[in-house]
Amino acid sequence: MKRARIIYNPTSGREAFKKELPEVLRRFEEAGYETSAHATTCEGDAINAARIAVERKFDLIISAGGDGTINEVIHGMAEQEYRPQLAIIPVGTTNDFARALGIPREIQKAVSVILEHNIRKLDIGRVNDRYFMNIAGGGKLTELTYEVPSKLKTMLGQLAYYLKGIEMLPSLKPTQVQIEYDGKWFDDEIMLFLVSNTNSVGGFEKIAPAAKMDDGYFDLVILRKTNLAEFVRIASLATKGAHLEDNHIFYTRANRIKVHTEEKMQLNLDGEYGGLLPGEFENLYQHIDFFVSEDFIEKQAKIE
Numbered sequence: 001m002k003r004a005r006i007i008y009n010p011t012s013g014r015e016a017f018k019k020e021l022p023e024v025l026r027r028f029e030e031a032g033y034e035t036s037a038h039a040t041t042c043e044g045d046a047i048n049a050a051r052i053a054v055e056r057k058f059d060l061i062i063s064a065g066g067d068g069t070i071n072e073v074i075h076g077m078a079e080q081e082y083r084p085q086l087a088i089i090p091v092g093t094t095n096d097f098a099r100a101l102g103i104p105r106e107i108q109k110a111v112s113v114i115l116e117h118n119i120r121k122l123d124i125g126r127v128n129d130r131y132f133m134n135i136a137g138g139g140k141l142t143e144l145t146y147e148v149p150s151k152l153k154t155m156l157g158q159l160a161y162y163l164k165g166i167e168m169l170p171s172l173k174p175t176q177v178q179i180e181y182d183g184k185w186f187d188d189e190i191m192l193f194l195v196s197n198t199n200s201v202g203g204f205e206k207i208a209p210a211a212k213m214d215d216g217y218f219d220l221v222i223l224r225k226t227n228l229a230e231f232v233r234i235a236s237l238a239t240k241g242a243h244l245e246d247n248h249i250f251y252t253r254a255n256r257i258k259v260h261t262e263e264k265m266q267l268n269l270d271g272e273y274g275g276l277l278p279g280e281f282e283n284l285y286q287h288i289d290f291f292v293s294e295d296f297i298e299k300q301a302k303i304e
């Protein structure tokens with residue numbers, strides 16, 4: 001019999017998961033999994049819980065929480081040689097990972113999708129011993145996002161939000177960077193760089209159109225120094241996916257990317273503060289077996 005370990009954050013998403021837990025356990029048992037659950041107790045606990053599940057050779061880890069919980073679970077398993085399969089039940093405020101995999105937000109619907117058993121080996125990103133699944137980035141533009149007081153944590157979602165307060169943009173200074181990607185160099189002043197594992201991020205569905213999650217490559221999108229008018233024009237092109245041809249955009253695909261700057265530059269990982277640059281981004285090819293939806297599989301197949 002296969003063994004599944006649910007790692008859930010009881011405080012996530014207005015404590016919604018606890019009520020549903022008996023039914024979730026029942027459904028996994030019915031589907032042939034011997035299932036147990038661990039409620040996380042504090043920040044970092046999901047990392048330990050995932051490590052323990054790895055040591056105990058569980059077949060499947062089910063992470064129930066928001067992106068923070070899933071990121072911790074990935075952290076706990078990514079460095080291990082044996083890695084259980086991973087399923088996500090979105091419960092938190094931000095559920096970008098689940099959205100990327102096409103997992104519905106309603107708990108029992110998510111379980112139904114998981115029990116369809118569509119499993120895909122997907123890439124994840126690593127930078128300076130931290131992991132990300134969707135997107136990493138840096139530059140003055142992304143740093144604005146930390147000032148957003150609301151729970152709108154998605155990096156690009158927040159950028160869109162900030163575009164409303166566009167008067168802040170003229171005060172933004174570009175940063176001089178040197179970026180080494182698969183042995184080649186980019187050296188220029190930039191407003192922002194993005195290292196993307198998925199093609200659909202936040203409100204921008206086409207920001208990195210060729211980013212497939214199982215090809216071992218990131219899409220690297222860099223916005224060079226711009227003035228306000230140029231920025232507004234490029235942002236509007238980006239909503240249509242027509243930004244890559246613009247002179248201010250540098251776009252390539254790469255497996256390894258090193259970013260150096262003289263100035264202090266913050267790193268954003270999946271919408272959260274991820275320490276300071278420099279950083280070396282590494283694409284871990286098909287590193288984790290994720291439970292995904294049919295919808296996800298169809299969408300991936302359409303990417304060129």
Ligand SMILES: Nc1ncnc2c1ncn2[C@@H]1O[C@H](COP(=O)(O)OP(=O)(O)OP(=O)(O)O)[C@@H](O)[C@H]1O
Nearest residue numbers: 012013040041043044065066067068069092093094
């Ligand atoms: N028992 C706990 N009490 C407090 N914090 C916890 C607990 N368990 C986990 N955490 C921390 O809470 C953080 C955020 O949780 P999570 O990502 O699941 O939810 P979220 O998307 O932020 O949404 P929410 O606002 O609903 O919590 C996690 O990164 C984790 O470190």
